[in-house]
Amino acid sequence: MPVDFQIPQIPLPIRGILSTVGPLDVVDILIVAIILYKIYEMLQDTRAITLVKGLLVLLGVTLVCNAFELHVISWLLQKAVTLIFVALPIVFQPELRRGLEHLGQGRFLGNGTLLDDEQARSVVHELTRAVRTLSSTKTGALLVIEREMGLNDISATGIQIDGLITADFLLNVFIPNTPLHDGAAVIRGNRLIAAGCLLPLTENRSLSTELGTRHRAAIGLSEQCDALIVVVSEETGTVSVAENGHIMRHLDTETLKAILEPVFSSKRQSLREMWENWRKEK
Numbered sequence: 001m002p003v004d005f006q007i008p009q010i011p012l013p014i015r016g017i018l019s020t021v022g023p024l025d026v027v028d029i030l031i032v033a034i035i036l037y038k039i040y041e042m043l044q045d046t047r048a049i050t051l052v053k054g055l056l057v058l059l060g061v062t063l064v065c066n067a068f069e070l071h072v073i074s075w076l077l078q079k080a081v082t083l084i085f086v087a088l089p090i091v092f093q094p095e096l097r098r099g100l101e102h103l104g105q106g107r108f109l110g111n112g113t114l115l116d117d118e119q120a121r122s123v124v125h126e127l128t129r130a131v132r133t134l135s136s137t138k139t140g141a142l143l144v145i146e147r148e149m150g151l152n153d154i155s156a157t158g159i160q161i162d163g164l165i166t167a168d169f170l171l172n173v174f175i176p177n178t179p180l181h182d183g184a185a186v187i188r189g190n191r192l193i194a195a196g197c198l199l200p201l202t203e204n205r206s207l208s209t210e211l212g213t214r215h216r217a218a219i220g221l222s223e224q225c226d227a228l229i230v231v232v233s234e235e236t237g238t239v240s241v242a243e244n245g246h247i248m249r250h251l252d253t254e255t256l257k258a259i260l261e262p263v264f265s266s267k268r269q270s271l272r273e274m275w276e277n278w279r280k281e282k
């Protein structure tokens with residue numbers, strides 16, 4: 001028996017709205033949706049997301065109060081929301097700075113040093129060799145690897161060096177009770193550019209209490225820029241890597257190598273080369 005199937009009719013008011021939507025409106029809405037999603041992605045796992053949720057609740061309550069014409073409460077809430085918007089840039093200065101830096105940083109525009117395949121392989125080999133020894137001898141170390149965002153402000157807090165990276169050189173830097181061992185060493189390309197540098201501490205309160213200031217300094221810097229930070233614990237010898245506000249702990253040499261390889265890889269270099277060639281041609 002044939003089934004009588006009818007396509008449901010779109011209600012008249014919705015049809016009215018749809019008839020006014022053009023292709024440009026669809027593009028407009030898509031762009032706004034992408035921007036909102038990117039903002040959400042940026043704020044995810046940061047202190048700011050809790051505040052955004054609080055703000056949304058406050059806005060919701062204000063709308064409800066307006067609808068019920070509770071004039072005094074809605075006046076107070078409106079003032080509170082305005083005050084919060086003024087306070088936002090002050091309270092979330094680090095997050096804002098990071099967001100704007102992300103915006104301004106094209107993949108090609110970084111100021112790291114170009115490495116060819118051989119140099120990249122060598123620096124990863126020397127780094128992993130040094131970290132393995134530092135870990136087995138329980139020598140505390142903090143190694144900051146610069147990526148697209150320049151770290152001149154961080155390296156300026158320490159002692160300027162500029163030496164080719166070798167495992168022995170790195171081991172020398174972190175020998176306890178020597179002038180350079182305290183603080184972080186900064187790596188740009190295959191060179192150690194500074195040591196004894198001061199990093200900003202994270203204010204994340206949900207971190208394990210096992211993590212002392214060395215690890216908190218690594219997470220703190222990774223919240224503010226795209227650097228990769230390797231930490232060797234003086235207490236336990238464990239190796240960790242901080243990136244993007246997160247820390248991966250208890251890494252073995254193979255895992256560390258797998259993390260480091262793409263950081264120094266030549267794919268990034270070829271994009272840079274494309275950019276530099278394009279600039280030379282201009």
Ligand SMILES: Nc1ncnc2c1ncn2[C@@H]1O[C@H](COP(=O)(O)OP(=O)(O)OP(=O)(O)O)[C@@H](O)[C@H]1O
Pocket residue numbers: 140141142181182183184197198199200201210211212213214215216217232233234235236
């Ligand atoms: N803000 C900072 N910037 C750079 N280095 C720092 C900073 N704070 C601490 N450090 C380094 O960490 C050392 C202190 O480490 P602490 O024992 O407090 O941390 P930890 O995370 O428990 O590390 P570990 O497991 O090695 O003991 C300092 O001597 C210094 O070298």
